[in-house]
Amino acid sequence: MRIIVTGAAGRLGGWLLQVLKKRGHDVTGLDVVKAERVYQVDITDYDAAHKFVYANRPEVVIHPAAWTDVDGCARDPEQAIIVNGFGAQHMALAAAAVNAAVLYVSSNEVFDGTSTRPYYEYDITHPVNPYGYSKWVGERAVMSLNPRHYIVRTAWLFAHGGKNFIQAVLSAAQAGKPLRVVTNEVANPTYNDDLADAIAALIETGRFGLYHFVNEGACSRIQFARYFLDRAGFADTPITPITTQEWPRASTPPTYAALCNLAGRHIGITLRPWQEAVEAFLAKEGLLK
Numbered sequence: 009m010r011i012i013v014t015g016a017a018g019r020l021g022g023w024l025l026q027v028l029k030k031r032g033h034d035v036t037g038l039d040v041v042k043a044e045r046v047y048q049v050d051i052t053d054y055d056a057a058h059k060f061v062y063a064n065r066p067e068v069v070i071h072p073a074a075w076t077d078v079d080g081c082a083r084d085p086e087q088a089i090i091v092n093g094f095g096a097q098h099m100a101l102a103a104a105a106v107n108a109a110v111l112y113v114s115s116n117e118v119f120d121g122t123s124t125r126p127y128y129e130y131d132i133t134h135p136v137n138p139y140g141y142s143k144w145v146g147e148r149a150v151m152s153l154n155p156r157h158y159i160v161r162t163a164w165l166f167a168h169g170g171k172n173f174i175q176a177v178l179s180a181a182q183a184g185k186p187l188r189v190v191t192n193e194v195a196n197p198t199y200n201d202d203l204a205d206a207i208a209a210l211i212e213t214g215r216f217g218l219y220h221f222v223n224e225g226a227c228s229r230i231q232f233a234r235y236f237l238d239r240a241g242f243a244d245t246p247i248t249p250i251t252t253q254e255w256p257r258a259s260t261p262p263t264y265a266a267l268c269n270l271a272g273r274h275i276g277i278t279l280r281p282w283q284e285a286v287e288a289f290l291a292k293e294g295l296l297k
């Protein structure tokens with residue numbers, strides 16, 4: 009298939025470029041950031057987005073590009089809507105104009121975190137912070153403007169080569185710094201590589217709809233940290249449990265934002281348990297003890 013991937017200088021978009029090429033697709037990447045083999049296009053520019061899509065005539069536009077700095081979004085909620093909402097609108101419209109499908113990568117933060125069980129795909133959304141709201145605007149734009157759409161929500165991504173929670177905590181542990189990790193935030197740690205494989209499999213099915221692609225199982229931030237510290241040889245490193253109230257930040261995350269991958273399972277696309285994914289990640293980084 010001919011595919012455009014947005015956010016191709018980012019963690020998920022960059023890895024998707026490689027995965028899709030390996031599967032034999034003809035892939036072109038764009039990003040606002042300059043990077044090798046990636047075209048520089050700003051998706052908030054409607055004309056530029058359209059021109060790029062017209063020139064490349066894709067069959068699918070995969071759209072992970074986003075302003076992912078959740079605290080930045082909290083400080084500038086309108087800019088969050090412009091990038092994450094209107095950017096998605098532009099890509100959905102441009103794709104529709106050339107009869108292409110669109111896949112929008114969304115977030116578990118479209119939910120408010122008050123559920124007592126993992127969220128199903130069609131549970132009522134109710135974002136509680138500006139980042140979540142902006143991703144929800146993007147979802148609505150894509151759903152209403154291009155009937156041939158996939159919405160893929162994910163959570164707590166960890167990827168090679170970028171900033172992420174695992175690397176931040178392991179670096180602090182290696183430096184002997186005290187670790188304080190929150191107990192009352194729960195979601196699904198999800199390996200970027202597994203998510204990219206699942207997205208590639210999904211677009212090859214043509215089964216449009218709403219999906220929750222996360223590694224199986226959920227845990228609190230502190231359980232996640234304890235697991236990878238133990239596996240990376242830091243079993244003796246203590247962690248002080250704290251609550252989100254003791255970790256002041258601009259954005260308020262939903263407390264219980266675990267997702268259930270019911271729709272993906274129904275069509276045979278599942279991701280392995282998060283613990284196995286963490287071990288695969290550490291092994292590839294040469295950190296698994």
Ligand SMILES: NC(=O)c1ccc[n+]([C@@H]2O[C@H](COP(=O)([O-])OP(=O)(O)OC[C@H]3O[C@@H](n4cnc5c(N)ncnc54)[C@H](OP(=O)(O)O)[C@@H]3O)[C@@H](O)[C@H]2O)c1
Binds near residue numbers: 051071075162163
């Ligand atoms: N990371 C997570 O834990 C997580 C959890 C749930 C959902 N998601 C979703 O998953 C997707 C991929 O996340 P990721 O971690 O791979 O993000 P990422 O590494 O931040 O990649 C996103 C890329 O999009 C670029 N971008 C921002 N504004 C743009 C614009 N106007 N035009 C074109 N490109 C633009 C970013 O550039 P800049 O670096 O300059 O902004 C970045 O290169 C996102 O849609 C995110 O909302 C992520």
